[in-house]
Amino acid sequence: MELSEKLVRGEGRFVDDIQMPGMLYLGFARSQYARAKILKISGAQLTHKEVNFEVVEVGEGATTGGPAALSHPVLANGHVGYVGQPVAAVYSDDRYVAEDLIDSVEIEYEPMKAIVDPEDSLKREVMYPGVKSNAIVDRYFGKEFTPDPSDIVIERKIINRRIATNPIEPRGIVAAYDGHKLTVWVSTQSAHSIKGGLSEALKMEPDRIRVVQVDTGGAFGLKGGLFPEYVVACYLAMKERRPVKWIETRREHLLASRPGRGVVANLKLYAKKDGTITGLKGEVIVDNGAFTGGSGEFSPMFIARQLAGAYYLPNAYVRAVSVLTNKAPQGPYRGAGRPEAMYFIERLMDGLADKLKMDPVALRLINAAKETYTSPLGMQVEKSRQFLESAIKELNYEKYRDRENVGFAFLILYHATAGGESARIKVENGRLKVWTGGNAHGQRHDIFIKTLLKEELGVPEDIVDVLKGDTDQLEDGVGAWGSRSSMVLSSAVIVAAGKIKEQIGKKHGKYTLKALLEGKWDEYEFFKYDKTESSLGANLVTVDMDSYGRVIVKECLSYYDIGRILDLDNAKGQNAGGAVQGIGQTLSEELAFDEDGLPLITSISDAGVLSADLVPKFGIKFHKSESPLPSKAKGIGEAPTIGVPIALSRAIEKATGKLIVETPIRPEYLLPEEKA
Amino acid sequence: MNPPAFEYFAPTGIDEVIDILAKYPGEAKILAGGQSLIPLLKARISSIPYLVSLSEVKGLSYVDEGKEGVRIGAMTVDSDIENSELIRKKFPVLHDATEQLADPLVRNVGTIGGNLSHADPANDLPAVMIALDARISVQGRNGLREIKARDFFLDTFTTALEAEEVLTEVTIPFWGKRSGGAYVKFKKNTWNFSVAAVAVQLELEGNKCTRANIATTSVSAKSGRMESAEKILAGKELTHEVISKAASEVAASAQPTSDPYGTEDYKREILKRITREAIRKALSRAGEN
Numbered sequence: 001m002e003l004s005e006k007l008v009r010g011e012g013r014f015v016d017d018i019q020m021p022g023m024l025y026l027g028f029a030r031s032q033y034a035r036a037k038i039l040k041i042s043g044a045q046l047t048h049k050e051v052n053f054e055v056v057e058v059g060e061g062a063t064t065g066g067p068a069a070l071s072h073p074v075l076a077n078g079h080v081g082y083v084g085q086p087v088a089a090v091y092s093d094d095r096y097v098a099e100d101l102i103d104s105v106e107i108e109y110e111p112m113k114a115i116v117d118p119e120d121s122l123k124r125e126v127m128y129p130g131v132k133s134n135a136i137v138d139r140y141f142g143k144e145f146t147p148d149p150s151d152i153v154i155e156r157k158i159i160n161r162r163i164a165t166n167p168i169e170p171r172g173i174v175a176a177y178d179g180h181k182l183t184v185w186v187s188t189q190s191a192h193s194i195k196g197g198l199s200e201a202l203k204m205e206p207d208r209i210r211v212v213q214v215d216t217g218g219a220f221g222l223k224g225g226l227f228p229e230y231v232v233a234c235y236l237a238m239k240e241r242r243p244v245k246w247i248e249t250r251r252e253h254l255l256a257s258r259p260g261r262g263v264v265a266n267l268k269l270y271a272k273k274d275g276t277i278t279g280l281k282g283e284v285i286v287d288n289g290a291f292t293g294g295s296g297e298f299s300p301m302f303i304a305r306q307l308a309g310a311y312y313l314p315n316a317y318v319r320a321v322s323v324l325t326n327k328a329p330q331g332p333y334r335g336a337g338r339p340e341a342m343y344f345i346e347r348l349m350d351g352l353a354d355k356l357k358m359d360p361v362a363l364r365l366i367n368a369a370k371e372t373y374t375s376p377l378g379m380q381v382e383k384s385r386q387f388l389e390s391a392i393k394e395l396n397y398e399k400y401r402d403r404e405n406v407g408f409a410f411l412i413l414y415h416a417t418a419g420g421e422s423a424r425i426k427v428e429n430g431r432l433k434v435w436t437g438g439n440a441h442g443q444r445h446d447i448f449i450k451t452l453l454k455e456e457l458g459v460p461e462d463i464v465d466v467l468k469g470d471t472d473q474l475e476d477g478v479g480a481w482g483s484r485s486s487m488v489l490s491s492a493v494i495v496a497a498g499k500i501k502e503q504i505g506k507k508h509g510k511y512t513l514k515a516l517l518e519g520k521w522d523e524y525e526f527f528k529y530d531k532t533e534s535s536l537g538a539n540l541v542t543v544d545m546d547s548y549g550r551v552i553v554k555e556c557l558s559y560y561d562i563g564r565i566l567d568l569d570n571a572k573g574q575n576a577g578g579a580v581q582g583i584g585q586t587l588s589e590e591l592a593f594d595e596d597g598l599p600l601i602t603s604i605s606d607a608g609v610l611s612a613d614l615v616p617k618f619g620i621k622f623h624k625s626e627s628p629l630p631s632k633a634k635g636i637g638e639a640p641t642i643g644v645p646i647a648l649s650r651a652i653e654k655a656t657g658k659l660i661v662e663t664p665i666r667p668e669y670l671l672p673e674e675k676a
Numbered sequence: 677m678n679p680p681a682f683e684y685f686a687p688t689g690i691d692e693v694i695d696i697l698a699k700y701p702g703e704a705k706i707l708a709g710g711q712s713l714i715p716l717l718k719a720r721i722s723s724i725p726y727l728v729s730l731s732e733v734k735g736l737s738y739v740d741e742g743k744e745g746v747r748i749g750a751m752t753v754d755s756d757i758e759n760s761e762l763i764r765k766k767f768p769v770l771h772d773a774t775e776q777l778a779d780p781l782v783r784n785v786g787t788i789g790g791n792l793s794h795a796d797p798a799n800d801l802p803a804v805m806i807a808l809d810a811r812i813s814v815q816g817r818n819g820l821r822e823i824k825a826r827d828f829f830l831d832t833f834t835t836a837l838e839a840e841e842v843l844t845e846v847t848i849p850f851w852g853k854r855s856g857g858a859y860v861k862f863k864k865n866t867w868n869f870s871v872a873a874v875a876v877q878l879e880l881e882g883n884k885c886t887r888a889n890i891a892t893t894s895v896s897a898k899s900g901r902m903e904s905a906e907k908i909l910a911g912k913e914l915t916h917e918v919i920s921k922a923a924s925e926v927a928a929s930a931q932p933t934s935d936p937y938g939t940e941d942y943k944r945e946i947l948k949r950i951t952r953e954a955i956r957k958a959l960s961r962a963g964e965n
Contacts, residue, residue, distance in 0.1 A: 095678050096678045096679075096680075096681060098678075099678045099680070099720065100680060100681075103680075103720070249719075251719060547949075548862060548946060548949065550864065587864075588864055588865060590936065592936045600935065600936050601936060603719070604867075605867050605868060605869070606868070606869075606936060606937075608864075608865065608936075609865070610865060611865040611866035611867055612866070613866050614865060614866075666938075667864065667871075667937070667938050667942060668938050668939050668941070668942035671942060671945060671946070674949075
């Protein structure tokens with residue numbers, strides 16, 4: 001049975017479905033304050049005194065070697081930096097009792113004035129003694145330049161506020177220890193990331209840790225990471241020699257997981273009067289949160305480097321900053337810097353078009369890169385003009401332009417292909433077992449893996465078992481994020497299959513399916529790839545507004561270059577799901593805080609996730625320019641979360657005449673004045 | 677999602693319900709549809725040592741037409757009210773509200789008694805019952821008493837119910853022949869609470885409004901009548917100007933607070949506009965009769 005069918009039938013086995021004899025349930029007493037000293041803890045079973053490990057960054061956007069003072073302790077070390085930070089742990093063999101124990105932990109605090117706003121953080125006192133600045137990253141990209149005095153300038157402050165990743169299934173782990181080996185079952189995007197992170201955090205030899213990915217109910221970047229709760233669960237399993245389970249509640253997810261976005265840009269775009277852009281200056285400020293351990297060290301640089309969009313930008317000088325705030329560490333969320341960068345440049349392009357009274361799509365055409373080049377900010381921008389020409393045609397822009405409130409987005413999606421990926425194919429008793437470094441966490445990896453094996457080896461789909469990530473079955477691996485699976489994972493499968501074919505050829509003279517299935521074969525391939533690939537995309541969105549300023553998204557169309565289409569249904573599903581998230585980010589999703597850093601969103605009903613009645617009609621067309629990889633495919637996962645907020649914001653601008661520079665757009669901003 | 681421990685009772689008669697409530701004053705709570713209570717327990721926002729379910733008490737689910745009005749049993753689910761032809765015809769304001777209440781899954785389980793007793797200022801039915809001049813029957817150790825809906829809601833999550841009392845029935849009196857009402861609710865996503873909602877019930881004589889009740893949802897600590905606005909309508913022909921004036925008065929008398937659903941000013945502005953819409957709709961329905 002296909003994985004997706006199994007899950008829809010309710011036959012999935014998620015981490016909370018795991019039951020083991022003697023299992024302990026772990027719970028966390030969490031900070032009530034955004035910033036405070038801890039004076040006293042009573043009633044806790046585990047505190048920093050005993051469990052003094054630190055979180056290790058893994059997954060997309062992981063960096064190492066940040067300032068040590070900023071590392072996230074798994075349990076608070078004398079002070080807290082955000083509401084929801086784990087302070088102490090409790091456990092019981094009864095899940096209800098474990099929850100009761102959380103309520104019985106008493107923590108005395110000495111509250112301090114929280115740092116909430118990222119720009120304010122740069123003006124405030126340093127958050128920690130011994131830290132020089134609240135900017136944990138402060139770098140410049142590009143080169144200072146002197147703009148032509150006759151150039152037009154568009155200056156904007158543009159904000160993408162923080163949002164929760166909100167997969168249907170929250171975070172969760174089960175850990176067990178037999179006296180030598182620690183085994184972990186986890187809802188994740190990468191078994192190997194978790195293994196590496198645990199090994200480093202717990203200072204354990206890697207071969208004493210096995211990580212198994214169970215069915216994973218959505219992840220969106222979040223679940224590539226290692227979390228304080230996971231380290232504590234493993235520690236407790238080893239200490240008590242009993243299996244330990246921790247399952248996140250939705251409230252914990254909203255308070256203390258790794259939210260995405262949270263970026264402010266102050267940018268100036270320069271252009272000639274004919275619309276040719278000449279330069280970009282300014283700064284990008286990432287709301288890092290109180291500790292490292294997320295992706296806040298990586299994201300300002302990643303965003304700054306992409307700010308040329310898909311255009312030819314001759315000059316650029318951009319400061320990339322990440323600042324400490326009293327919030328949970330920022331993490332990757334579907335796009336992880338890509339949607340922010342494209343939102344910033346595309347909003348500037350629309351602003352420039354308005355100033356020059358040009359059609360925004362015509363302006364984009366003038367500036368689309370005619371040849372592939374490396375932008376002054378450091379990313380290779382592929383030639384994009386021809387693609388844009390076909391996008392305009394395929395999306396019927398001319399038809400919509402005069403009739404509808406229409407917004408258009410032009411984007412470049414950088415795939416996280418660097419690092420490559422692994423695959424293992426084992427043939428035994430007439431069946432094939434496949435393990436890969438990245439795995440489905442809501443997609444359908446099993447479908448395209450079976451398609452490729454059918455092509456490469458001629459095996460029917462029903463004798464192939466695609467298994468989940470398991471570090472004991474697969475030597476090494478990276479993970480599923482950044483549009484990489486369709487590109488490097490699929491290539492690893494193709495190469496591994498080729499190796500088996502070659503062996504059979506050597507042994508039997510030529511490859512036959514019979515030889516394959518009657519023999520025993522086992523091939524592991526780590527497909528190495530160092531380059532960051534990219535692909536182009538465009539979105540078109542139309543809206544109407546009701547008399548209360550509510551946005552009715554009418555049509556949401558995509559035109560993406562995904563190279564060879566490995567699985568059409570999966571591609572369509574990625575498009576629809578990503579577009580819904582893009583609309584949510586633009587209209588309603590937000591993790592808001594008050595001036596004391598207290599979260600205002602603590603329930604899923606307030607988190608702004610779209611309800612089905614607000615989901616528009618989707619359309620998708622594909623541009624198929626094959627990638628240089630063996631699979632010939634390109635990625636799609638992040639394209640809609642990049643393009644849809646841009647096109648939607650522009651469509652709303654057209655419908656209301658109001659400048660849109662923030663997501664989500666606050667409802668009061670869109671309320672139309674009444675005609676007298 | 678594991679609530680604190682509680683003891684669960686499912687008695688079969690109202691007297692037994694009252695006995696249990698009396699035995700644990702202030703510690704026992706009625707479980708009707710559970711659409712608010714269970715989430716509160718699961719998220720450990722509330723801890724209730726004794727839960728008394730009404731699910732086994734027979735005869736509490738009905739919508740009956742009597743001589744003076746319509747009686748609705750406390751355990752009647754929202755969707756039964758939504759689907760009642762009688763309610764749609766006689767009290768469109770209540771039909772409007774049940775039709776927009778949360779989502780169909782909640783409406784199939786949530787009850788009128790629970791919706792009113794919980795007294796969440798974001799619940800839809802308190803404002804509707806106040807606007808309709810409904811009476812709420814409650815039963816306790818000293819027998820049955822009736823409380824006017826307008827006197828029932830004391831504060832957020834606080835009603836006139838005594839600790840050992842249980843809401844058993846709601847009576848909506850018939851209004852005059854030329855009467856009508858409307859409930860207009862403003863929310864963003866389906867599963868959001870409303871930003872604001874308003875219930876209006878009017879009665880006409882000739883071209884004048886003789887009786888006007890207005891009550892709001894989500895914009896004050898409790899649902900209550902907007903008497904200053906009602907006075908603007910009463911005795912007058914409901915011209916565009918009069919309606920606008922009353923709507924502005926409703927917005928001015930409400931006490932919304934700024935939160936992620938919108939600023940205080942935004943909520944007042946929305947309330948003004950939906951009140952105008954509700955009065956016009958109520959007027960047109962009253963005029964059709």
